[in-house]
Amino acid sequence: MSISKDMKILIVDDYKTMLRILRNLLTQLGFTNIEEASEGGEALTKLRQMPCNLVISDWNMEPMTGIQLLREVRADSNLKSIPFIMVTAESKTQNVIAAKEAGVSNYIVKPFNAETLKAKISSVFGGFPD
Amino acid sequence: MNAETTPEASPRPAPAGTGKAMHSEDLSRFVEELISSLKDNRTPPIRSLLLALRGISMYIRKVETEITAALPGSLKEQHIPAAADELAAIVDATAQATNTIMDAAEEIQNIAALLEPDQQRVLLDASTRIFEACAFQDITGQRVTKVCDALRYIEEKMDAIVAIMGSALSAQEPAKAMGEPTAEASDRELCNGPQLPGLAKTQAEIDALFDDFG
Numbered sequence: 001m002s003i004s005k006d007m008k009i010l011i012v013d014d015y016k017t018m019l020r021i022l023r024n025l026l027t028q029l030g031f032t033n034i035e036e037a038s039e040g041g042e043a044l045t046k047l048r049q050m051p052c053n054l055v056i057s058d059w060n061m062e063p064m065t066g067i068q069l070l071r072e073v074r075a076d077s078n079l080k081s082i083p084f085i086m087v088t089a090e091s092k093t094q095n096v097i098a099a100k101e102a103g104v105s106n107y108i109v110k111p112f113n114a115e116t117l118k119a120k121i122s123s124v125f126g127g128f129p130d
Numbered sequence: 131m132n133a134e135t136t137p138e139a140s141p142r143p144a145p146a147g148t149g150k151a152m153h154s155e156d157l158s159r160f161v162e163e164l165i166s167s168l169k170d171n172r173t174p175p176i177r178s179l180l181l182a183l184r185g186i187s188m189y190i191r192k193v194e195t196e197i198t199a200a201l202p203g204s205l206k207e208q209h210i211p212a213a214a215d216e217l218a219a220i221v222d223a224t225a226q227a228t229n230t231i232m233d234a235a236e237e238i239q240n241i242a243a244l245l246e247p248d249q250q251r252v253l254l255d256a257s258t259r260i261f262e263a264c265a266f267q268d269i270t271g272q273r274v275t276k277v278c279d280a281l282r283y284i285e286e287k288m289d290a291i292v293a294i295m296g297s298a299l300s301a302q303e304p305a306k307a308m309g310e311p312t313a314e315a316s317d318r319e320l321c322n323g324p325q326l327p328g329l330a331k332t333q334a335e336i337d338a339l340f341d342d343f344g
Contacts, residue, residue: 110324
């Protein structure tokens, strides 16, 4: 899986503030192709219309949560290989286990900073573009 | 028991083991009917039973009075809705303020683009820190949502207590909505963050966990 600054990234969160923060931090990291969704169902629809190179999703959303979105993505033969990073305030052990079992690529606990975001993206793709 | 009393006119308490809630007024009526039907019988065992039944009847009335006094209508009608409104206002106000802060940070970023690389870097780093800090709004919003859920839960329980006036207190389910999720927790039960400071895991702990289950 290769990484590039113009790859399509789908960010999913029900808080507009967090979508704006994520978009800005990703822009500061150099990414230029960012799509947004406000919950899992909307994200899934968008992913099926235009596959993305990376999904960065919150967990606690309605009606479809981040973990449900992750399971849907992993169960879909066209989407299952998309890297999926969970960015969430859910920091309990059972959450990490559930996400891992569902096939999450990495896990960021809120609040986070740009460096953590960069490090996790780099970890998922095995490097970060200059 | 009064033979003229029909089931329609005087609902009987749900039989034990049926799992149906028993209203305290039904229970009171049932006890009163029992007392009435037995009061002409003067045998010692029946007199003892009557004494016990009168005690039960008094106890039910006492519980009804105490619960009514402990749960004033204003709590449900005013205080809980007002608290929920106040919390919603906090979320709205912080969202508005956060957007204003982010607008300003974006203006700084736009101006930075016009400057020399070194100056640009300083301003962009500062604006990035502003954006990172604005995540507080998301966290506080989630915490307030949890408090609102707790208020709703209290309201539901109050309704249940008022409806049955204590007769089915023991049948109330444990406070699982507020508790720790079990190993077989549903997806909904896993949605209980953010954890309070001291209980929340750090990113380093999350990373270690993540690697452990790799």
